[in-house]
Amino acid sequence: MKTSKEIIAGPDETPQASAEPPARLRRWPRWLAGTVALLLAAVLLVAYVWQPPAVEGYRSPYLDRVHSQYADSPVARFHYTKTGQGAPVVLIAGGAQWRYSYRDTIPALAENHTVYAVDLPSQGYTEVAEDFSYTIPAMADTIGTFMDAVGLKKASLVGHSWGGAWSLSFVERHPERVDKLVLMDSPGLNKEPASQTAAFELPVVGEVAVKLMRRPDFETSLRSAFAHQDRVTAEVIDETWAWLSRPERRAAFVELARGQDYAPLDQGLGRISASTLIVWGQDDHWLPASYAREYGERIPGAEVKVIPGAGHNVHEDDPAQVNPLLVKFLSP
Template identity: 50%
Template sequence: MQYSTVFPRIALVVAVLFGTIGVVAGPAAAAPEARFPGGLASNYVETDLATFHYVRAGSGTPVVLIAGGGLWGYSWRDVLPALAAEHTVYAVDLPSQGYTEPRRADFAYDLPAMSAAIASFLDAVGLDRTTLVGHSWGGAWSMYFAQEHPDRVDRLVLLDAPGLDAEKAPVAPLFTTPLLGELATELTTRSFYAENIRATFAHPQLVTDEIVDAYYLPFARPANRAGFLALWRNLDYRVTDAGLHRITAPTLVLWGGADTWLPATQAGALAARIPDATAHVLPGCGHALHEDCPAQAVPLLSDFLR
């Protein structure tokens, strides 16, 4: 979940945690079966690392979509059908996301671990080489994978993706502070989750109750919340920053000009450090770029992948 960077929201969370506003923690039971729009069926594949949940559509050259932190493949509901007209498209949940179940208690939830998860999924579905499209944290994981496995990445698309050793969201200390982070994660209710999902959109009216429910149900699972918190604490963008020159795949960097999570100036700075990269900033679009402004973002994606 990409929390807003507005300082008053931090004060609200602190107030919630210390009892000035009463809340009830989200449900601890496992979320129901995943339901992807358009009638696409859920698929599961077993590996030593995890049981991966994914949806697949289309035919042609492979494209793997990786959602942002606290989200899942549902994030790509507007992107997947468009790309499936020309490609075989996989929207996969990585550990901490959606309906994927890690199988290792010692999974590290850091950049190497998430890169290993990508490799494990690609191996399981028989993809030696693919295009990766990653949003937010999913972009950071894809970026690191492209640095470590350049021979396996045909093209790379990064949407509002952290990867520079640069400005972070002001809310980050809330989750990296011991005890406070645990409380913030455990006590995130549906209403607070919905508020912060809407804060990633420049057009918050697009975030319907159906969308909030689709995201919140799997986020409410204890294992996903724990992984989400661990990622806040373990993702080290000094590592991705140092390895940007090792990305050999043609790269498209897309950013929302109205992103309140990471400044849009990072788009050009990131593209300038990757050998074969271009950047596009879409005015009036938020951090959840492909959901907030699909009419602008999807054609850019399709043209680049074509």
Template identity: 55%
Template sequence: MRFGIRFRRVALGLACTLIALFPPATSVAHAWEPPSGDLPSRYLTRVESRYVETDLARFHYTVSGSGSPVVLIAGGGLWGYSWREVAPTLAQQHTVYAVDLPSQGYTELHRADFAYDLPAMATAIATFLDAIGVGRTTLVGHSWGGAWSLYFAEEHPERVVRLVLLDSPGLDAEKAPITPVFKTPVVGELATELTDRSFYTDSIRGTFAHKELVTDELIDELYPPFSRPANRNGFLALWRNLDYRLTDAGLSRVSAPTLVLWGGDDQWLPSSQAAQLAGRMPNAEAVVLPGCGHTVHEDCPAATIPRITAFLN
């Protein structure tokens, strides 16, 4: 958890400094405009990028392959680009959708009253599935995306064929060490607003065991969508509103066969949670991959992707 501790100290230090210099800190947070990334996505020129319009949102997603449906849901602060190595392999036998949910990527939310909690994110998943005409599907979710997928599987077991959770919170247990930063009024706003490209890069690097994989190209794809004000606001709201007591209480309702994959060197959530999470579900197995970080499918694709493929096939 070393990175999380460092992030918390830096964020708190920045927040305290700004509060001391500018007593009306809330107005400072709203007046300061974070630098936005304006690089167009090269990745989207190489894949089939689509939008589907609903009353809730204009969902952005990519689609590839043919066969039984698989929906990929990225973690917090990420988007469908996170699945760039997973999707092509799964698409050999499945129709693969990588969707951006509210607060992610290029999806545009229409509802100002969207709650950014587990029920709301599960509703977003259902809305997207209905919009593309998918009744039952396999869900593969990473981190927060896994928590949203897990809650959806608890509430709608009839719609989930299989479930894959990658380093996903779901237990009412130890949280990511930076959680108090974002939950603290004013401090959370400042930490979110002050996350420029450099700070964002440090954050992403902290989710990898293989730091060399966090390249300029990767940040060129990930940072521009995160820099959008609506996505930043949603990101902060999710930190404050996700209540894992809900997923913890419903674990026994997950009827779908489930694979829980975890990076053994995850610095955000302890890998011991993998076995605890799987042990609470009726038909789940846990696999911990040594030497891999929190973003396990990007950090260790050669170890992660075959596990997912074998489980789905």
């Protein structure tokens, strides 16, 4: 009679594991891989295929009150307004903003100046040619393109936020075309960009974030640029969200966020020859007021004015304090 032999592991031996894991464990990796693949496909679909609905049929109360004009060029069909008489001043709005942000600035400056408030590519109602590159140099070049289109050889520039960076780039490369320069809460130092735009700089994440943005999300972001919350009315929100909700405007914003290379601007600060005014909101939660002081130290002869109790959109947030500064500085 044969007896079975019991195999006892020695001190240096381990029992042999079963060649096949239990069925439950074999199914888990396949299930997990399938789920990850589906999620990845959904994210990529949102990022690169799906388009969110844009606001339809919005009639701008502001455009009903002003006289819009258009200037054609090979780069873009610029939407702008021309107000007042005197030495020319060109107003450049910030990212995800348009000439509407200067609604309280234009009347004050127009008393002594011809004020051109323009939408650059990605802004408002300017239509851009295909394959436009949303880099800082490209955006700066459109300032010169616009000036050529409306017959301006030289002008003073007022730029806010990203619009200030584009203005700074233009004056560094074309000093002969700029009389005076005003920078309001503008990046341009070789420092970290505002944390509020960090997500849009990431591949895929940026596309998803901007496409999932809705009016309440935009309102939250806009309010963070104001210290005086009563200034952020429903009209203020709708006037920008109406066009920013368009697919091509959302895509342009992502490209702008990824083109924030300020190192070249930083290197050229000491060569700026135009008279320069730096205006900053003391309660700016996007870019700290310490940037204003650094600009003042590095741009030859620059004046610095920090506005107490004002946020990032300083000229909208507190026009009563900002407008007199601009009028005085820009006066001949």
